[in-house]
Amino acid sequence: MSNKLPPDLVRHLQGDPHFDYNAFVSIHDKEQKTSSIRINPGKKFDLSLLDIEREVPWCDGGFYLNKRPVFTLDPLFHAGCYYSQEASSMFLDFVVRELKLNREPIRALDLCSAPGGKATLLSSALHKDSLLVANEIIKSRASVLRDNLVKWGNANVVVSNNDPSSFSRIPGYFDLAVIDAPCSGSGMFHKDHGAMDEWSMANVKLCSERQKRIIADSIATVKAAGVIFYSTCSYSKEENEDIVDWMIDTFNLESISVSVDDSWGIEVGKSDKHAATSYRFYPHKVAGEGFFCAILKRKEGLANFSLKKVKAEKNAAPQSLAQKWANMEGLYSFLYHDLLHIFPKAYEQDLATLQKVLYLKNAGTEIGRVVGKDLIPSHDLALSNRIHKDIPFLDLNLEEMLTYLRKESLSPSVNSKGLSGWIIVRYEGMDLGWIKAMPNRINNYYPKEVRIANL
Structure with a gap:
């Protein structure tokens, strides 16, 4: 025993x-x-x-x-x-x-x-x-x-x-x-x-x-x-x-x-x-x-919820900007402060109601921060199933990707295609995040709060 x-x-x-x-x-x-x-x-x-x-x-x-x-x-x-x-x-x-x-x-x-x-x-x-x-x-x-x-x-x-x-x-x-x-x-x-x-x-x-x-x-x-x-x-x-x-x-x-x-x-x-x-x-x-x-x-006999007619607020989100980065079929974009999110169009009224009664940590996919007429892409967008597949990317090997995931500096030599600007990094065909290629360096944009450490 x-x-x-x-x-x-x-x-x-x-x-x-x-x-x-x-x-x-x-x-x-x-x-x-x-x-x-x-x-x-x-x-x-x-x-x-x-x-x-x-x-x-x-x-x-x-x-x-x-x-x-x-x-x-x-x-x-x-x-x-x-x-x-x-x-x-x-x-x-x-x-x-x-x-x-x-x-x-x-x-x-x-x-x-x-x-x-x-x-x-x-x-x-x-x-x-x-x-x-x-x-x-x-x-x-x-x-x-x-x-x-x-x-x-x-x-x-x-x-x-x-x-x-x-x-x-x-x-x-x-x-x-x-x-x-x-x-x-x-x-x-x-x-x-x-x-x-x-x-x-x-x-x-x-x-x-x-x-x-x-x-x-x-x-x-x-x-x-x-x-x-x-x-x-x-x-x-x-x-x-x-x-x-x-x-x-x-x-x-x-x-x-x-x-x-x-x-x-x-x-x-x-x-x-x-x-x-x-x-x-x-x-x-x-x-x-x-x-x-x-x-x-x-059991039957209960009254089901009817979505309240929340007064529609003008949506100032730049829809064309979202379309540049993501497949927007069935989705719409909205701004939360200056962060652009995408969410199913069918649940637009639901989201307005949920925002009234709950504290929301996140809704849909945050695709980036709007700066003027441009977008600084979000890490969330890099992991989204809706990101456009024609965005420039680089394939990294395991050692390079672990360096990236630790948020350490990547050698400019990984940019074998000579790309510039915002680039997705991939491992075995899977998107993991963003880098920004400059003339003499690569900036690592992996979020510090989820980076791997001590390994």
């Missing part, structure tokens, strides 16, 4: 007659880190550059790696070609496809979004004309979330930095809400034994109360017939099935389910009170960490 696992947690799990306690303990006696990634379908690159072992069965574009690389030293990671995500949490991709939430444009909310795993997944899995709002309450984490979504390169994303209660101001607005709630973290014990020392039943109770508050404060934002994907990385019933039963008791919800392949090893269960379907991932049964999720649906 393991002396590491918290006794209170062990007693709870042993209460389930179907639970393989010995296998569970055995795998937790070894600290292991299964490495998995999810590729970005918007950025086509050579998959052979990654050390792929096999596919994640419940996620399109999810892969297990043979060994965990140093992601910081891979330019493809910085280019947003893939995201390092725990395989169990990729189950959201399967749910989106099974419920056909990718068949037509929807409005989706990722409520507790940082660092961005589920948000980048939704950005790929949903219909390309959907609107995604990714929210994070903690300011510093919201900045990380923004950076990861910028790498992903899509313009139909809003990043907000708000308390969940702020979303009650737009009731009946979202078709899908993902609530990956803060939890006691017991599902991470397999890969992080240090987390066992911080676990307690008191923290489980505290997390359960916090989860209820987050849900109660925000659930009104889901429209009638809208879907709620609730998840944690906890094994505790108090944070999982009990929360689901409480949601059904308290709000106008019903449980919905998807059919999973038995060979995947996912444990499909039922909550005690309402027999709501739940999905549990145990590391002795799946190639992944501990994870819980349930899918709920708001």
Whole structure:
């Protein structure tokens, strides 16, 4: 018997007659880190550059790696070609496809979004004309979330930095809400034994109360017939099935389910009170960490949100300037101070409304700073899937690109084409950022706040 696992947690799990306690303990006696990634379908690159072992069965574009690389030293990671995500949490991709939430444009909310795993997944899995709002309450984490979504390169994303209660101001607005709630973290014990020392039943109770508050404060934002994907990385019933039963008791919800392949090893269960379907991932049964999720649906009869007729403000953005740098099909440009952004035209009214009720960290893609009749291009534009492909570029080798990513000086010799002015730098065909070529030097415009250091 393991002396590491918290006794209170062990007693709870042993209460389930179907639970393989010995296998569970055995795998937790070894600290292991299964490495998995999810590729970005918007950025086509050579998959052979990654050390792929096999596919994640419940996620399109999810892969297990043979060994965990140093992601910081891979330019493809910085280019947003893939995201390092725990395989169990990729189950959201399967749910989106099974419920056909990718068949037509929807409005989706990722409520507790940082660092961005589920948000980048939704950005790929949903219909390309959907609107995604990714929210994070903690300011510093919201900045990380923004950076990861910028790498992903899509313009139909809003990043907000708000308390969940702020979303009650737009009731009946979202078709899908993902609530990956803060939890006691017991599902991470397999890969992080240090987390066992911080676990307690008191923290489980505290997390359960916090989860209820987050849900109660925000659930009104889901429209009638809208879907709620609730998840944690906890094994505790108090944070999982009990929360689901409480949601059904308290709000106008019903449980919905998807059919999973038995060979995947996912444990499909039922909550005690309402027999709501739940999905549990145990590391002795799946190639992944501990994870819980349930899918709920708001019943009909609720009033859905009607976009307020916000007084239209004159858009002074130089549209022709945006067209010079980006593919503007289906998009429009707007100015935030002197920064030019691009955003889906279909959601122009939505953005005006969201700006009224939320604090927005970012909206769409910032393409640059307007200076007179010209533009200083933004790093965000370099990573965008909408950047014009005929912009001058230079291919850098690995050593040169790591120098660039450290924001160190590049030798003028890398400018083998003799280009001048603003130039995109590429690695293996993937855009990573800007340089500006001068007669005798090259200026490195990689943002200092995301540069790699000490490597």
